[in-house]
Amino acid sequence: MEVIKSGLESVKGGGCPCICSTGWSGADTMGLETGDCAFNCGCLAATTQANLAANCAKASGEPCPVV
Amino acid sequence: MNKKTKYLVSYLSNLWGTKKPVAKLFRTNSGYYLYDTGTSKVLRCKFHVYELLNLLFSEEISTAISSFKAEHGEKIFEDVSADIIKAIDTEGILSSMGATRFGSGDHYANIEELVKSSLGMITLEITENCNLRCGYCIYNSYNENAREHSKTEMCIEVALKGIDYLKKNSHKKDRVAITFYGGEPLLRFKFIQRCVEYARSTIKEKKIDYSITTNGTLLTPEIARFFRKHNFSVVVSIDGPKEIHDSFRKDTKGKGSFQKAIQGLKTLIDIYCQDASEKISLSMVYTPPYSRKRLDRIASLWDELPWLPADLNVNMTYPSTGTFPYEHFSKDELNEDVDMRMWGAEKFKKKYSGVEKGHPISNSQEELKLAAFMQRKIFHSPEDRYFLNGCCVPGVRKLFIASDGTFRVCEKISFNAPTIGNVFTGIDLHIIKSIYIDSYEKLSLPACSRCWAIRLCHVCYIYAFEDKNLSLRRKSVGCRAELDAKERLLNLFSVLTENDLSGLDYLYSYKLQ
Numbered sequence: 160m161e162v163i164k165s166g167l168e169s170v171k172g173g174g175c176p177c178i179c180s181t182g183w184s185g186a187d188t189m190g191l192e193t194g195d196c197a198f199n200c201g202c203l204a205a206t207t208q209a210n211l212a213a214n215c216a217k218a219s220g221e222p223c224p225v226v
Numbered sequence: 227m228n229k230k231t232k233y234l235v236s237y238l239s240n241l242w243g244t245k246k247p248v249a250k251l252f253r254t255n256s257g258y259y260l261y262d263t264g265t266s267k268v269l270r271c272k273f274h275v276y277e278l279l280n281l282l283f284s285e286e287i288s289t290a291i292s293s294f295k296a297e298h299g300e301k302i303f304e305d306v307s308a309d310i311i312k313a314i315d316t317e318g319i320l321s322s323m324g325a326t327r328f329g330s331g332d333h334y335a336n337i338e339e340l341v342k343s344s345l346g347m348i349t350l351e352i353t354e355n356c357n358l359r360c361g362y363c364i365y366n367s368y369n370e371n372a373r374e375h376s377k378t379e380m381c382i383e384v385a386l387k388g389i390d391y392l393k394k395n396s397h398k399k400d401r402v403a404i405t406f407y408g409g410e411p412l413l414r415f416k417f418i419q420r421c422v423e424y425a426r427s428t429i430k431e432k433k434i435d436y437s438i439t440t441n442g443t444l445l446t447p448e449i450a451r452f453f454r455k456h457n458f459s460v461v462v463s464i465d466g467p468k469e470i471h472d473s474f475r476k477d478t479k480g481k482g483s484f485q486k487a488i489q490g491l492k493t494l495i496d497i498y499c500q501d502a503s504e505k506i507s508l509s510m511v512y513t514p515p516y517s518r519k520r521l522d523r524i525a526s527l528w529d530e531l532p533w534l535p536a537d538l539n540v541n542m543t544y545p546s547t548g549t550f551p552y553e554h555f556s557k558d559e560l561n562e563d564v565d566m567r568m569w570g571a572e573k574f575k576k577k578y579s580g581v582e583k584g585h586p587i588s589n590s591q592e593e594l595k596l597a598a599f600m601q602r603k604i605f606h607s608p609e610d611r612y613f614l615n616g617c618c619v620p621g622v623r624k625l626f627i628a629s630d631g632t633f634r635v636c637e638k639i640s641f642n643a644p645t646i647g648n649v650f651t652g653i654d655l656h657i658i659k660s661i662y663i664d665s666y667e668k669l670s671l672p673a674c675s676r677c678w679a680i681r682l683c684h685v686c687y688i689y690a691f692e693d694k695n696l697s698l699r700r701k702s703v704g705c706r707a708e709l710d711a712k713e714r715l716l717n718l719f720s721v722l723t724e725n726d727l728s729g730l731d732y733l734y735s736y737k738l739q
Contacts, residue, residue, distance in 0.1 A: 160260070160269045160313040163723050165730070166604035 228300075231291055234307045238287050246283050247320040250678040251276060252713065254721050261716055264322025264608025266681045268716065269313065274298060274306045318607035324676040325612045328667045337663075340622045341653050345395040347403035347624040348388050349637055352417055354378040354629055356410040358441050358483055360463075361474035362511055362545035364638075365409075379414065384631040385421050387649035391625075393429045395653075401433035407626075407637055412444040415452075422456055435459065439509065441475070443483050445490030450497040461541075462491050463509045466524035474513050492533060507539035510587070512566050514552075515559035521569045525585050540590040542566065546638075567591070567711065571718045578722050578729060595715055596722075597736035602682065614666060615674065616684035620646055620658045635662065640691040661696070662687065669696050673705070679712045 227235070241247075248263040258276035260269045271279070277298070281290035295303045314320050354365070354376045365375050389404065396402045404425055406418050418438070425434055437459040445462075453460055464487055465471040472482025495502045510524065524542075528534050544566065552560060564572075574592035577584030618624065618636070625646075626634040633647040633654075644661050647653040666687070674680050689704025690696050722730060 160271050160275055160309055160317075160319075162317055163259075163268045163270055163720070164728070165268060165600050165719065165723075166266060166602050167734075 227288070230304050230307060231288075231295075234291060234311070235288050237311060238282065241314070241321060242287075242323065245323045248322050248324050248676055248678055248680075249279075249283070249320060250713070250716070251280055251283065252716055252720075254717055254724065257720060257724055259716070259720050260319070261678065262317075262319040262322075263678050263681060264320075265318050265605045266602055267317060267319060267604050268719065269317070269319065270720075272306070272309070274302050275309055278303070278306050278310065318605065322608035322610075325671065325674065325680055326610055328612055328614050328671055328674070337619065337622075337659065338655055340619065341655065341658075342395050343398040344622055345392055345402070345625060346399055346622070347405060348392045349405040349407050349624060349626045350380060350385055350388055350421065351407050351409070351627065351629045351637070352380045352385065352411050352414050352421075353409040355413055356408060356441070357413060357443060358410065358475060358477055359480075360441075360476070360511075362513060362550045364546050375409070378629050380417075380627075380629040380631075382417065382420060384627070384629075384649055385417070386424055387631065388627040389421065389425050389428060391649055391652070392425075396432070399432065401435060402429065403435040403437065403624075405436070406438040408439075410441055410444065411438055412440050412449065415444075415449055419452065437461070439463070440490075441483065441487060442490035442494075443477075443486035445493055447493055447497065450494045453494070454497050454501075457505070459505050459507070460494060461507050461509050462487070462494065463511070464488070464491060464527070465510050465513065467527050467530055470513070470520070470524060474511070488531070492531075495533060495535065503535045503537045503539070506535075507541065507590075510540060510542040512542055512544055513550075514555045516562040516566075518564040518569060521564065521566060525587055528586060536586060537589075538586050540587045542570075542587055542591060567714060571714065575718070575721060575725075579725050592718070593733065593736060595711075596719060596730060597733040599682070599715055599719055600730055600733040601736070612674070612680050614663070615670065615680075615686060617662075617666065617686040620662045620687075621653045625653075635687050638688045640688075640693075642694045643687065643691040644694065665696055666690060669698055670701070673698065673702070677705075677709075679709055682712050682715075683708055684711075 250261040250263070252259050252261065253276065258271045258273055260271055260276075260279065261267075262269065278290070278294045281294050284290070285293065291303070294306075298306075310320075355378070356363075356365070356375055359366070359375070363375075392402055392404070404421070406421070411418065422436065436453075436456055438453070439461040440463070442462040442464065452458075463475070464484075465473075465475055468482070468484040471484040471487070475483045475487070477483055491506075494506055498505055512521070512524070528536065570588040570591045573582065573585050573588035576582040577589070620635045621633065624636060626637045626639075627649060628634055628645075631649040632645040633649075634645055635643065644657050645654075646657050646662070669690075674683070677683070685701065685704045685708050690701045692700040719730070
């Protein structure tokens with residue numbers, strides 16, 4: 160069985176990788192948008208962990224707690 | 227039972243207990259696949275793996291293995307068994323027995339703070355009046371879940387209070403949005419100007435994105451220039467070439483509106499110039515008599531109007547449930563030789579394989595769906611966290627302000643659904659928490675917990691209300707359509723990757739609205 164490449168891998172194996180404490184993760188499911196997350200980090204559009212970290216820090220004003 | 231059989235039975239029994247994993251097996255003309263709900267991964271399988279999994283999902287484990295071996299023999303069973311165990315161990319698949327909860331509890335602990343700090347958009351219903359009487363309008367007498375057209379208009383105090391509310395409750399956002407909605411909002415252009423002027427003078431520290439949904443018939447160069455100046459996004463409702471558009475989009479005297487609407491659209495596109503494709507989009511409603519011929523005819527609008535940008539964003543839908551007098555059509559006219567979505571997928575496949583250059587309708591529709599799929603979250607191992615289907619967070623991402631100032635979750639939700647506050651007294655968190663979160667979860671979880679599409683689901687509050695109450699019966703209508711749509715999406719995704727495995731990678735950078 161071979162995984163077909165698609166999807167953005169969760170950094171922590173579940174939950175919004177940018178900051179789970181808010182609970183609002185646009186990244187957790189399609190159908191929700193980044194605006195649903197308190198930090199609006201843009202994780203839905205982020206394709207790499209580096210982007211995630213940069214976006215999270217920018218949006219929250221704090222260093223990304225994950226990456 | 228030999229050693230290898232015993233091992234697989236023991237392995238799967240330990241993993242699954244008496245349940246079956248939540249997953250979806252599907253196939254294309256040339257491939258066999260598994261979508262695993264726990265991890266949200268898609269895996270391509272060999273035929274025999276597909277066969278054994280199919281048996282394991284429907285029968286008791288040892289019975290399934292016996293049936294498989296009787297059909298395919300011991301050697302194939304051993305290979306397939308090893309393949310499945312390896313995939314479970316390395317990819318974390320086939321290990322979710324279903325959701326035990328939706329993402330409430332801790333996840334909703336911050337809602338009060340979010341509502342007060344992170345509001346992203348308000349939609350102002352500035353008038354209930356409209357200069358058209360479209361045959362499928364949600365605001366018609368066929369629809370028990372919506373108001374009818376009326377002369378009711380939003381007063382300026384309500385609009386300004388709405389803008390104040392947006393400012394006050396968005397301090398964590400660096401940009402906010404204001405949408406003008408109706409009825410036909412351009413019946414009140416001066417009102418829109420006043421709102422924009424007030425928003426600009428009030429919300430100085432943020433970028434404001436404006437948008438409007440219009441039938442286009444009242445668009446003038448003056449209005450288009452105003453929109454351009456303030457960088458409005460404009461959605462214009464056009465159903466297709468004249469005879470198709472005019473069959474449903476008529477004015478109050480029953481006269482077709484195509485000519486005026488197209489004139490308005492042309493004015494807008496001319497004035498937006500190179501920004502037209504980014505800021506202007508079409509909303510098309512696909513109406514009976516349904517047929518491939520009719521879809522092709524709708525698509526020919528771009529041939530008839532060479533000035534229409536080829537990369538225009540288009541959203542084409544069927545008439546909303548409950549709004550349409552289907553009884554006016556014969557069975558033949560409602561039977562589809564090709565479904566609208568299938569038609570779009572076929573066109574997109576041809577574009578993907580280089581046979582055709584693509585069409586704005588199918589490109590918009592299919593790319594959006596595929597991009598959302600490509601950008602979904604996948605997991606190393608099953609995670610028992612699921613969100614409330616595709617529901618937004620009421621009062622956070624957006625807020626619909628009706629003409630009388632009441633707050634609603636959005637413009638598409640049943641008119642009888644509970645309101646969530648008003649511009650005078652503010653948001654009603656109790657209603658949001660008790661109805662839109664707790665009751666919704668309680669209603670949905672039994673049905674959703676073992677649904678293979680739970681991580682891909684777009685069903686939301688729009689589909690959940692019947693009259694004033696949450697209704698599983700009403701929601702199940704949306705669920706069936708959603709399951710069908712997601713099965714098609716998986717199929718489309720798989721067929722495209724059979725053609726070119728990395729050809730969809732560009733969708734990782736597609737901006738989801």
